[in-house]
Amino acid sequence: MHGPGILDTLVDKALRREVPTREEALAVLRTEDDDILDVVAAASRVRRRYFGLRVKLNFLVNLKSGLCPEDCGYCSQRLGSQADVLKYTWLKPEEAAKAAAAGVAAGAKRVCLVASGRGPTDRDIHRVADTISAIREESPGVEICACLGLLSQGQAARLCDAGADAYNHNLNTAGERYADICTTHTYEDRVETVGQARDAGLSPCSGLIAGMGETDEDLVDVALSLRALDPDSVPVNFLMPFEGTPLAREWTLTPQRCLRILAMVRFVCPDVEVRVGGGREIHLRGMQPLALHIANSVFLGDYLTSEGQPGAADLEMIRDAGFRVEGVDEVTMPDHRDDVVTPRKRGAGTALPPNA
Template structure:
């Protein structure tokens, strides 16, 4: 489960994001949530049977004050709840990665998003190589590296294959596969949806190229996979429950029903076993 710990107020120009400086989407904007709100989110994640709680913040990277707030909340969550914690706070400095790892963050997410060749058409305020470097810093600090993609941003089929091999080369433990949910007010608002069968092929491709990794069905699954959502879990082994950053997700009971109807079981509270 994701919590949008800081919304909007971002100086980056990512074309897919409603929180970017170039977006006119009518979203909530607020600074970093306080410790108690982050703790309440963790308790909600437990109620939704999520195994991992993802603390996500807009911006190029965290300030020292923002990092302090996250670190304090993480320490308390680790002390009181059997949740894995993922942080997604943007581009990190080495010392910031080390602080998060010491606080008890299990995993750090920083998506590659698209291919290296397509990257300049998506954002100009940071580079593809900076994203790769952040994933590597997270890995060096001892956190599990999480990095994925957003399908549907003008990339070619060959570039989708290149993304999968790039993530295998990075040795990302967890790979979230997002499908663009084109938000009005963003530069990519007129981008079409990924056809459901193509979305399934993408998931199968990433499973084939990264056979031992956690493949996550992430943002945009509801509007792109549509009625084929259940089939995604034959290639993927994880999905997000609840809402995303600024878009609504499917009802959590519907997600639980998909898993149950397929004959799968939810892995609960892995840290307590």
């Protein structure tokens, strides 16, 4: 452990909503594997203060898949990607509403509407507005978050008027190394889109991706940048190295490393919804339940172009770990995965470790 009492110091600061120093945040990432339960226990004190035993479930609906003109190195839908993922144009509003309803029936409090591409056209905004209306009719009361890429002036306000509650646009990594993972847009473009969403009255959602070859300093810098943006929710994703993408050989994460990253983010953003995003199943593996003691939000079931843990297993894990689904007394999840996924090819694009 780096310095006696560093975890107590971090907890005390978090409970006062104070920002840790860069050195304090780095110390979390540099703890030993033998100390991981101490790190989880400390972060859990903060998580329970602000969120109790609640776990918020989020469900993804992939409105448009593949054929993106951007070159983000981590993405299976990127320009030039050879990843075996299904490519399709916009889902019809009723198709998206049906998919969303399956997630809501399983306990999801928020539906995330995601579309590949640099950003939406005005026609796309109209499409999404129709989809939001269809979801509202099918599943009244559900939170709706849009994730459509970079926004142009006025588009965030139109989404807000259409009934969207939130907008997601991740910073992904530290500003100084953003050009290492993407050259077709900038870090500043992403920060501007988060600001537009906030200014329009949408709840800002912005997070990061770990496991792309970044340093400890990069992870702390992006976490501190997120704190400065003051989002309402921070998704922490773990790279899924898809075959056919530039980062296909980046298998550096361990379960303990993932838990340390989640804990560091919790200390930096103590009272914000911290969400375990993509990659938790393949990197946390059997230690997934420990992540619930740090994060208070997870994605239910599948992701954009890869399969997640079966939804029934997610719910069982939450119950067995002593937590409860936020806003729902009792939920069920069909074992048959086709009941709770958006239309795509089964197994397509799944990231597998080398020699798997």
